[in-house]
Amino acid sequence: MSDKLPFEIQIEIMKKLPGYLGLRYVSIFDDDNFPKNMVDLSAILPDSAKQSTTLSLVGSSQGLLCLYDYFRAIIWNPWIRKSVTVTFPNFDYRNYGRVVGFGVCPRTSDPKLVQITFPRYSLGNNTWKVEVFSLSLGFWRISSFNKISDLPCGSFELSSPSECVGGFIYWCASNKDDPNRSWVIISFDLTNEEFGVIYLPDSLARCRLVDLSKHRESLVLFPYDYNIAFYDCDVWMMEGGVTKSFKKLFTINSTNDFVKPLAISYNGEAVLEIVESFRKKIVSSIDTYEPSSKRFKCTTITGESGCTSISSYTETMLLRDYYD
Structure with a gap:
């Protein structure tokens, strides 16, 4: 989905999802505009x-x-x-x-x-x-x-x-x-x-x-x-x-x-x-x-020094049949 919708539209969609309050810096990492595209997603x-x-x-x-x-x-x-x-x-x-x-x-x-x-x-x-x-x-x-x-x-x-x-x-x-x-x-x-x-x-x-x-x-x-x-x-x-x-x-x-x-x-x-x-x-x-x-x-x-991690991410439906 992220390669078809502009980043701003993705964020507006996520804001309308239940529970969105806004997370500490998360970026669409595989985006050529990193780090401009940042959004707070900690609430999810x-x-x-x-x-x-x-x-x-x-x-x-x-x-x-x-x-x-x-x-x-x-x-x-x-x-x-x-x-x-x-x-x-x-x-x-x-x-x-x-x-x-x-x-x-x-x-x-x-x-x-x-x-x-x-x-x-x-x-x-x-x-x-x-x-x-x-x-x-x-x-x-x-x-x-x-x-x-x-x-x-x-x-x-x-x-x-x-x-x-x-x-x-x-x-x-x-x-x-x-x-x-x-x-x-x-x-x-x-x-x-x-x-x-x-x-x-x-x-x-x-x-x-x-x-x-x-x-x-x-x-x-x-x-x-x-x-x-x-x-x-x-x-x-x-x-x-x-x-x-x-x-x-x-x-x-x-x-x-x-x-x-x-x-x-x-x-x-x-x-x-x-x-x-x-x-x-x-x-x-x-x-x-x-x-x-x-x-x-x-x-x-x-x-804070030593507390930063970065990892790649892509949309997936894995875990859809599991419950915590």
Whole structure:
């Protein structure tokens, strides 16, 4: 619908829907006019989401958003205002870490949640515990992922957030046994529920940090290092099918205190969180970066540092037959 109706008409339609009171900045992200098209849509959040003060975004897949507050996940379709709340299985959070992922199976259109727990310390057992929730089944089950012989459970530590692209959920993982903490990407196939390992070229594997995003239906990597005077970030895209390759798109150079890439817009601009010190206060804002002109553009969006998430979105009728 969004590619056929002008944005202003869409907003007027939404205002006439029951419950519209107006949300904190939400934009039609795959729109060439980002960030001009912003509207406050927080009133259409599910009631279960409004009750949480620690809500964060796991990700999006096929028009569904997954919100998360540590003990539960909320799978939400903003377009038809349907949501389903899922409680995570218990685990020993004092001794174990956890990452979560979300995606819709491309073959069955079944939304799935993945919880992976792993020892924080050397407890004599370095095996990951993988649990999968399928909305069609309505319960958690333990995945038989151990059939993947080269899954580096013992040495690699998974990091959040995840990214769902093309029927796979991806996480970055760093080698705890390597003093340079080299990086790999762990993938989870939403169809056959098998894990895989994608090894990165040295220029990516040896970076200080690596974040994930997506551009259209390609996985994007933000590997970055800190310099004394400024911050540089390269933008890479994963290409290929079985044989994965990586292409460098451009480099972001900034003299700001801190720049965190968040996403790549439909027209290829980088969306960034800029964190600066101003009058002894930490100020966070959202800017865009146009790679051909190397210019930064202010969006006038401000917020709390580290609390900004951006994800793609499309209209869908998924969840229409489910009730929370």
